[in-house]
Amino acid sequence: MILQVLIIISIALQLVAAVVAIRLTRVTKYNISWLLFTLGLVLMCMIRLSEYIYVVGGREWHLPPHFMAWVGVVTSLCFAVGMFYVGKIIHSTRRLNYQRKLTERRILTTVLRTEETERLNFSKELHDGLGPLLSSARMSLGELAKNCSSKEDAELIANTTYVIDEAIRSIREISNKLSPHTLNSFGLSRAVSNFVNKTISINPNRNVEIRFDTNLKTERFDPNVEVILYRVIGELINNSMKHSGATLLTLGLTYADDTVTIDYSDNGKGFDTAAVLDTGMGLSNITSRIQSLKGTVEITSERGKGMSAHISVNVGHSDERRQKL
Ligand SMILES: Nc1ncnc2c1ncn2[C@@H]1O[C@H](COP(=O)(O)OP(=O)(O)O)[C@@H](O)[C@H]1O
Ligand SMILES: [Mg+2]
Structure with missing residues (x-):
């Protein structure tokens, strides 16, 4: 009795597997593999069925051994050829994944490039368009001031001049933020150095030290690489x-063997890297920007123990021609 139940269970399971296999024909490429698996499973069901009949009906219901052996061979063949095609399915899935990643990276690079080009255009418009207009307005005011006799008018002119000066300064700042002129003209090392000095100077009350160390001099790389590393x-x-309350930030920028490496750390309060993934765009932008350059990013941090980032990007040879710009 137990034997009969066991055979029925195995027949049921094989039929379920056959139904699953036939359903998969619609899902994947090389659907012949699933048809072969279905056939193999149906044949196995038949073998189990003959066993069941043998157990129930006795020896006279026994099918000839030769026939059974052939059914066994055909079943095994179905599975073997089926497996071969499954291998092909896996291979083609891998290739598709690789192509998808490549396309994603290309899209990302294009988006980043377009973004930077737009920033550059906007920055130029501000700097070269609005800047000179304000400067000439300021000059006219200067002329007006020379011929001004009343005290009130002189005060008004002085105020307006001050406002225009502020506007010019802030346009320069915005334009520089949009597309750092130092980066475009002098390269990464000088631009980062300027950024570090500026960060310190706009936070004069805070007791923060930034140690910046680099072996980069005037080397120039692809503008896309430079701007991404700078950002x-x-x-x-x-x-x-903004977040760490650190007193010491250390930044190492090294160029060796065609690779630029950024070693960064702070001694602030640290954070849980997994927990902040959805908090802001900054950290995820770092990862996606570096990935668009096929580089690697490793950000580690622990609460109370500061944070550190290790980034490396293969940038190829530095461009000697651009050094002379
Ligand atoms: N150096 C750091 N020290 C402490 N916390 C940090 C540091 N960098 C990032 N974080 C944490 O990770 C979060 C996400 O950072 P980020 O993606 O740059 O977004 P945002 O700066 O806009 O908040 C921050 O809100 C902060 O809580
Ligand atoms: Mg941020």
Whole structure:
């Protein structure tokens, strides 16, 4: 009795597996593999069925051994060829994944490039368009001031001049933030150095030291690489200034063997890297920007123990021609 139940269970399971296999034909490429599995499973069901009949009906219901052996061979063949095609399915899935990743990276690079080009255009418009207009307005006011006799008018002119000066300064600042002129003209090392000095100077009351160390001199890289590394460093420093309460930030920028490496750390309050993934765009932008350059990012932190980031990007040879710009 137990034997009969066991055979029925195995027949039921094989039929379920056959139904699953036939359903998969609609889902994947090389659906012949699933048809072969279905056939193999149906044949196995038949073998189990003959066993059941043998157990129930006795020896006279026994099918010829040769026939059973052939059914066994055909079943095994179905599974073997089926497996071969499953291998092909896996291979083609891998290839598709690889192509998808490549396309994603290309899209990301294009988006980042377009963003930077737009920033550059906007920055130029501000700097070269609005800047000179304000400067000439200021000059006219200067002329007006020379011929001004009344005290009130002189005060008004002085105030307006002050406002225009502020506007010019803030346009310069915005334009520089949109697309750092130092980066475009002198390269990464000088731009980062300027950024570090500026960060310190706009936080004069805070007791923060930034140690910046680099072996980069005037080397120039692909503008896309330079701007991405600059923005990433900017985000790391801004995060430390904004969130960490750190007193010491250390930044190492090394160029060796065609690779630029950023070693960054702060001694602030640290954070749970897994928990902040959805908090802001900064950290995820760092990862996606570096991934668009096929680089690697490793950000580690623990509450109370500061944070550190290790980033490396293969940038190829530095461009000697651009050094002379
Ligand atoms: N250096 C740091 N020290 C402490 N906390 C940090 C640091 N960098 C990031 N964080 C934490 O990670 C969160 C996400 O950072 P980020 O993605 O840059 O977004 P945002 O700066 O806009 O908040 C921050 O809100 C902060 O809680
Ligand atoms: Mg941030």
